[in-house]
Amino acid sequence: MRRFDAILIGAGQAGPSLAVRMAERGMKVVLVERKFLGGTCVNSGCMPTKTLVASARAAYVSRRGADLGVKISGEIAIDMQVVRRRAHQITMEARNGLAEWLGNMDGVTTIYGHARFETTDRVCVNGETLTAPRIFINVGARPVIPDLPGLEDIDHLTSTSILTLDVLPRHLAIIGGSYIGLEFAQMYRRFGSEITVVERGARVASREDEDVSDAIQEILAAEGIDVRTNANRISFSRGEDGIRMSLDGADFDVSHVLVATGRRPNTDDLGLDIAGVAVDPRGYIVVDDKLATNVAGIWALGDCNGRGAFTHTSYNDFEIVAANLLDDEDRKVSSRIPGYALYIDPPLGRAGMTEREAASSGRKVLVSRRPMARVGRAKERDETRGFMKVVADADTKEILGAAILGIEGDEAIHGVIDAMSAGTRYTDLQWSVPIHPTVSELIPTLLRGMG
Template sequence: MKSFDAIVIGAGQAGPFLAARMVEKGMKVALIERKFLGGTCVNAGCMPTKTLVASARAAHVARNGAVYGVNLPGEIAIDMKVVRARAETVTMNARNGLIGWFAGMDGMTVIYGHARFEDPKTVSVNGETLTAPRIFLNVGARAVIPELSGVNDIDYLTSTSIIHLDTLPRHLAVIGGSYIGLEFAQMYRRFGAEVSIIEHGPKLASREDDDISDAIADVLRSEGIDIHTGASDIAFTKSSDGITVDTDSARIDASHVLIATGRKPNTDDLGLDAAGVITDKHGYITVDDRLATNVDGIWALGDCNGHGAFTHTSYNDFEIAAANLLDGDDRKVSSRILAYALYIDPPLGRVGMTEKQARASGRKIMISTRPMSRVGRANERGETKGFMKVIADAETKKILGAAILGIEGDEVIHGIIDAMNAGTTYPALQWSVPIHPTVSELIPTLLGDLKQV
């Protein structure tokens, strides 16, 4: 049996950085990863997909160059092999950077293999037994494949496998109208494929307020994407040249199908029962406000704990664990103000409560909206789709949440994220003097129009 001061299972966006901090403190650490260092973000998520988004945007801008007085000769051609290779290069650079970093780190042992608990302090991997007083789980999540008629009879794609395509689909059917599905839908439409989105619910991006969901649908429809919401009885059959997708109201002749109906945690094959670790009904590991499980000496970080399925929340889990265990601090998950983005174009930046959530809280609220068509930067760029929205507490004057669907919305939202984390009231932020011409300069104006509803 090999003994360590700590064992980290999973090398996503929390585990490796926590392992490195513990090594800096003189600890002997084993980092176990069953596949690739970097987790979903590096290998199948943020980095490759946003690289693909950038290629798709380049195609879109080139295709619409004449609007800006830039005329390109001939048709815009997409070389999917180059597109894929570019995304793969970004992934490999990041992955190899992690490999090199850990290789030069005394006290770090990287083990590739599938770890399983033998008891609360012991795991087995590759036929070896490892023990440590502290074990951290950062095992991530994977795509959910729903039990739809015929799904096992077709060669479907997931968000992991689609990034390896080096040919252009004739017609991509996206099953699921949430964040991952929407990004791939617009991306492949811009590459030149016909695209249909099939969503069981009544709206796309159902977590958002209805006005945001409707605006997202308008953006995608404007680019020629077919949207089928409220779809039921979804079924698949092979056809002579692809896959037929049937719903209660439509039939789609697709060449490729992307299943984007959510993700589930990779916790079903860790031997958690042997350690006594509790999960909820969805398989997420139950943790307290400091990320500790019900078993002393075991913590869960990142997607597998159900407290945020984002790279930045996973990294923040590392920060919380490191601060509490290594720096004598007392940081809590409940102090985190959730923010995220949807990377369609224009992007959606979101923080805090939606209008629906704010109303349900029983607070007296104020709301302000402003179309992007009234933003100078948006007009100058010729990108006026979308709008800004902010919700505030009428009594405390604190900002409760905001959504910016529009050009640079994923960056502009940080002004409001920072204000919310600092506890700044909206009247104080209203009197800031932003730079012109930017998208952010409209935030004080947006706040000045807040009205109680």
């Protein structure tokens, strides 16, 4: 049995950074990774997918060149092998960089294998028992495969396996109209595939306000993406020329099927029951405001704790735990302003509450909305789709949330996130003087339109 000061299970965005911080304090730590360093972001999430998004946007901009006076002769062709190879290269550079960083850090031992609890302070990896007074779980999540008739009989793709695809689908059916599915829908449409998005709910991106969801669907439809909502009967079978998809009685011949119906935490084979670690009905590890589980000496960080499903929230989990354990601070998950982006083009940047959530909170709510057509940057680039919206408390003047669906919305939203984090009232922020011409310059005007 080998003894350490800390065991970190999983090498996503929280685990490696925490391992290094603890080692810098003179602790002896071991990082256990089942497969690849870097977690979802590096290997099957942000980095490879946004690389693909960049390739798809390059194709889109090239096709629109004539609108801006740039004439490109010949057909805009997509080399999917080059596209895939570039995404893989970005992943490998990040993964190898992590390996080098950890390998050069005194006090950090990296073990590849599957960790399983034996007691509250012991885990077994590759037949060896490791023990430590502190154990941190950072095991991430994986795609959910729904129980749909015939799905198990066809070769279907997930958000992970589609990254290895080096051919262009003739017709890609995407099951699930949420964030992952929508990004792949637009991406492959721009590569040249016919796309059908199938969503069981009444609208795509259902977490958003209805006006945001409607605008997203309009953006996708304008690019020729077929979106089918309220889908009740979905089944699959093998066809003569690919896959036969049946949707509420209508049949479609598609070449590929991508399942993008959500993710589930990788917590079902860790022996959490042996250690007595509580999980919720969906398998997420239950943690308190400082990310501690119900078992003393065990914490859960990242996607597996259900307190955020993003790279930045996972990294912030590391920051919270490190600050509390190593720097004698009092950091809490509830202090962070929730924010994220949907990387269709134009992107959606989101912060805080939706208008619907704010209205249901019992507050007196103020809302202001402006079209992106009012933004000089958007008009200059001829990309005026979308709008900005901000929600505030009428009594306290507190900014409650915002949505920027438009060009550079994923960057412009940070001005709102920073203001919310600092507790700045909208009545103060509305008199800031932003730089022209930018997307952010409309924010003060947006805030002055509260009513």
